[in-house]
Amino acid sequence: MSSDDTAVTARPRGIFRRETKGFSATPVTVRVERGRVVTFARLLGETDPVCSDVAAARAQGHPDVVAPPSFPMVVEMLAHEERSRQGAPNPTEVIGCDFRRLLHGEQHHTYEGLVYAGDEVSVETTVVDFYDKRGGLLEFVILESTIHHDDRGVLVRARRTLLHRLAR
Numbered sequence: 001m002s003s004d005d006t007a008v009t010a011r012p013r014g015i016f017r018r019e020t021k022g023f024s025a026t027p028v029t030v031r032v033e034r035g036r037v038v039t040f041a042r043l044l045g046e047t048d049p050v051c052s053d054v055a056a057a058r059a060q061g062h063p064d065v066v067a068p069p070s071f072p073m074v075v076e077m078l079a080h081e082e083r084s085r086q087g088a089p090n091p092t093e094v095i096g097c098d099f100r101r102l103l104h105g106e107q108h109h110t111y112e113g114l115v116y117a118g119d120e121v122s123v124e125t126t127v128v129d130f131y132d133k134r135g136g137l138l139e140f141v142i143l144e145s146t147i148h149h150d151d152r153g154v155l156v157r158a159r160r161t162l163l164h165r166l167a168r
Contacts, residue, residue: 014139015164017096018130026088027124030078034117037067044068054117067115072156073107075115075147079123091125095141098164105140105161113155115147121155122148128159139164 034054041051049056050066057065067074083090115121128142140163147156 014130014132014136014166015096015098015101016130016139016141017094020095020127021130023091023094023127025079025091025094025125026083026086027122028079028082028086028088029120029122030075030082032067032071032075032115032117032119032121034065036074037065037071037117040071040074041065041068044070057116062114062116064117067117069109069111071115072109072145072147072158075121075123075156076125076145076158079125079145091127091143092162095127097162101164101166103163103165105163107158107160109159110157111155112157113149113152115149115155119149122150124148137166139166 038052046052046068048066050060050062051057051068052065054065057063080090080092123145125143125145128144130142131140132138133140140161143160143162145156145158145160146154147158148154
């Protein structure tokens, strides 16, 4: 078998930088803006008025509108923007995501408190693990994030899986 034949049958080379397992991004603080919460709730078709009407939210004992359950993705995006603004590395950069091949695998949230408009929350993300499937044609990374409020503690724990689909 020639060296060219070996290259064809060899396992595909991954893109992720697996030596970054355990990396924790610089925690950053972001403000949850009411306009973002209301717009996001409307885009989702959220019908509960506590997510879009301040008076309705306050009538039910909330300090401001309540972020819908999938809003933590927006908070993570804001944290990404804030790290970039500060010149701090983001997990997707550190692990070497190739956005031309990147897919969103799955995501899970554990809610320990509500996120409200006006909150200042800190966000920390850690690279938890890497693994392969389909003989190395798919490579995965697991990221975990925590959204924390200084007075109310941890509000959300998020776990998401991203993957590269590699060429044969």
